[in-house]
Amino acid sequence: MIKSIWHWIQRFSSPKHFYGMSAKLIPWFTVSALLVGLYGLYLGLFVAPTDYQQGESYRIIFIHVPAAWMSLFVYMVMAISSGIGIIWQIRLADMVAAASAPIGASFAFLALVTGSLWGKPMWGAYWVWDARLTSELILLFLYFGYMALQSAIEDQRSADKASGLLAIVGVVNITIIHYSVEWWNTLHQGATVAKFDKPSMHIDMLIPLLLMALAFKLFYAAVVLVRTRNEALYRDRNRRWVRELINEL
Amino acid sequence: MNWSEFFHMGGYAFYVWTSYALTLVIVVANIVSPLLQRRKIIARIKRAIKRENIELAKSHE
């Protein structure tokens, strides 16, 4: 039983099989990301009411929060699939991890920049040293570290395993950082954190927010598939299936 | 609500629209870069195949 599941997983996770299957999935993800995203934008920019405290500036929320969520989510995907790659030696998992890193990094960057753009009108400064901000910044550095290590090691297998290990260690670290910074900062600077307390949100704001979050997830799914396909092509460049595929192009 | 008011964003236009513009840039970059990458990879593999064929031909001589 277990053996047959194992065989099934292996067949299913072969780059060749993945390459064929993902081609069918990508259009669906792309189109639905576009539709959900446009609808979410419409609701967020035109329908949602003005916030009585923050004025119109709060509309940054519709990209800031989804981007911040995604940056955490993608890191978890990266760490988990790295773990799978290291423990069960499934190459596709390594490829997914490697493909996720640049996407996650760009989300983290987006969250940082939109956050600081929002911070200027709200706090009067682009940047303050608050727990959430700090851990998001460190997260960006962890992404950079992952990508730098991945490209610095020549041997592809070593690169995957080494950077995967780093991603896993990073998860432990991010959790510790988050709590430690929170504790450290509330000791001295409760005020900043209090600003984050989510006001009970108006439903007309909540719905576009959730829609945008969904759109970002769908978008990630589409992009990560394309990137993983690239990784598969590149890493299997000497295998027959890639050669045949390229010859047909 | 008229358009100029909409673009004005209650005085927060710079912050809001920079955010949205950056989002657009990043979304586009995320779409374009893997496509370019794909093109590069395919070109590279094609070159490798060509080179091998030349070498194969040579070694048969």
Add this chain to the structure above:
Amino acid sequence: MLKAYYYLLMRDLRLAFRNRHELANPLIFFVLVVTLFPLAVTPTTEALRAMAPGVIWVSALLAVLLSLDRLFKEDFDDGSLDQLMLSPNPLVILVLAKVTAHWFLTGLPLVIIAPLLGMFMALPDEAGAVLIYSLLLGTPVLSLIGAIGVSLTVAVNRGGVLLSLIVLPLYIPILIFGANAVDVAMDGLPVRGQLLFLAAVLVLALSLAPLATAVALRITASR
């Protein structure tokens, strides 16, 4: 097994004592960096005191960071690391021996000199004591976590800056708690919480980091 641990530790210590001058290097670096700050800012006593915990801790951290490549780089370059990996003893034990040696040669000296620097930066006495405790608990963790970083980057040439990119984010919790303990002690508040946290992290690192390092070494050795 214990014998292997002991021999390797001794070899590393002996190697370090062969070039006495190198022994003092992390220490001197530490002192130099700490002294740079009073030179760069207007040194009023209050300003100095306010930045002292941060400056001392950051400098200690950088000193450890810079001495990290002592840990495996040379062994990697001359092939000794291959021989370690081909040892019949568990790699974890050997890693632990090397980390111990590293701490004796960098962490410990920093702990010993720290009170002097505290004095230099006008740190009150009670905070000076906490500085020592926090460094005593914190520096072994820096060596342990650093070992993971070095083992991941040892095969990369010009890996120095890459190493810091990987290791510095991992050092941040220790830095926050270590410096914070000193900071809080300056205000005369209790610091048990911070020190307990550092101790907990030390135990955690001691049990997990050598394993991770051993795995990482096997990965990078696969040339």
Add this chain to the structure above:
Amino acid sequence: MLKAYYYLLMRDLRLAFRNRHELANPLIFFVLVVTLFPLAVTPTTEALRAMAPGVIWVSALLAVLLSLDRLFKEDFDDGSLDQLMLSPNPLVILVLAKVTAHWFLTGLPLVIIAPLLGMFMALPDEAGAVLIYSLLLGTPVLSLIGAIGVSLTVAVNRGGVLLSLIVLPLYIPILIFGANAVDVAMDGLPVRGQLLFLAAVLVLALSLAPLATAVALRITASR
């Protein structure tokens, strides 16, 4: 001669661009170290602002320091340095080419990113501008003086910390004047004097450091 300069410069730049990721490393290190400080001290705006010039300048200095071994270490290890020394072109020119490449790859990026870090540390705008000028004048000197240090220590294995011992004291004047300029600008005072001093040091270093480096290289090559 100019051709040799150009070719060597190009070779080094190309080598750097071959590993894109490495290109950003000194920069990331710079940003990371600057970030460490607010984490280690209580980050009130005034406290941050007070330490900003010092922290940013010290971090820039450390980033340059750490990237120095890029300058000759690899060439030494793989024997290319011997070939440079056997070149029919004057060694000074080749040294200058390598230093130029080093500055393009480390100093310049630091200058460009510095305003962002000024923002992180709550630096007022006018001080931010002075920060850029001071770094623009100061970082080439760091590369030039650093080159002397590396050429002296390149034959020593584990020379990293030794290098900092040699180089850091030489860096101190630049640090003092650079950081002071920013400090003074924060108070709205004129900074012409400091900037002129930095410019003078730059001219001096540009004319003397390559010569000293060339001599030092001939000495260390005599293995």
Add this chain to the structure above:
Amino acid sequence: MLEIQSLECVRDDRLLFSELSFSLGEAEVLQIEGPNGSGKTSLLRILCGLRLPEAGRVLWQGESIRSNREDFYASMVYIGHLPCIKADLTVLENVRALLDTRSLTVTGEATEAALAKVGLASYEDVPGKALSSGQRRRILLAFVELAGARLWVLDEPLTALDVQGVALMESMILEHRAAGGSVVFTTHHGMQLDCEMRSVRLGRIARSAGQGENQC
């Protein structure tokens, strides 16, 4: 003792060898042959478990070396392209350090005898950094001599050795074989061994997958 089962090794774009199988019994000497870049070093590193092969297994006494590490490593010794010499340790300390990683305690006399044998008799207290390239390699010979391993894996052991050094290496291999030990080695510079010897030839430089050819 040692069994290689259908190994495959790929580096970068190139398949170096695949379906490579052979085995090595007691008192056997095996040479890995092949031109520059044919994968000899890679093969030896796989054989020691330092590198993972793309496919295939290495067995020691019938068990995979990965599950049986301690046993395997206790009875083999490897020397590669790199000299493993610490610049700051003396010749004597260098040998001892190498032996220590294997948890071997060798008497002082045995060590001295081995150093004398490899021609470093008067060099015991010279630091590693003051040795010429050939002298460094000789320390490794002393290490191999003292390691007391049944299997020797030697990658280009003749590098930098002078004529006398080459003769020494040859006689050491013969002695080891006579005592029932086995040897796997590579070299480009003819080793004249006065004994039966098998060889594995790795293919011509194969630029792409599928072009490798190995004979056994």
Add this chain to the structure above:
Amino acid sequence: MLEIQSLECVRDDRLLFSELSFSLGEAEVLQIEGPNGSGKTSLLRILCGLRLPEAGRVLWQGESIRSNREDFYASMVYIGHLPCIKADLTVLENVRALLDTRSLTVTGEATEAALAKVGLASYEDVPGKALSSGQRRRILLAFVELAGARLWVLDEPLTALDVQGVALMESMILEHRAAGGSVVFTTHHGMQLDCEMRSVRLGRIARSAGQGENQC
């Protein structure tokens, strides 16, 4: 062309050679012989001006090489124990980088021909890090071929080369000699040169000053 006048070299405590004199004319080949640690590498480095001798002088066209550096270096090329290969540059770029330090502009075809000659024809765009030890050394051969120098100084040029590589090196030296160039080299592994050849023998490993013996 090259004249060595009563050179002396001391390393650490040991006198390696003293009062060593010889000269090298056009179209001459000279081998430096001697066991491990006898000072061959040290001699060659002195000869290039990379190392200062304890006593004695090296003259090029009758002038000291130190006062005449540009001229001397424009007409000699040296390869040592180290490969000078940049891991991140391709084979082609590596050769060009080596030539650039000498301010030589060599046509693309000439470079390709040289690479083909040393057996790296299809490796032009492979990065240095992906080369085996023998392939790295071959890049140096291409460099020597293209450098257009009259004097070649080669320290163990046969290191890591396979049989075919050794034959190539031999033929290159013969060609160079035929064109009027001269060569100084060391090697432990017999080089079969089909030409007149002189040799300088450095003494047995001398442990302390005064024991060195050199013949010329």
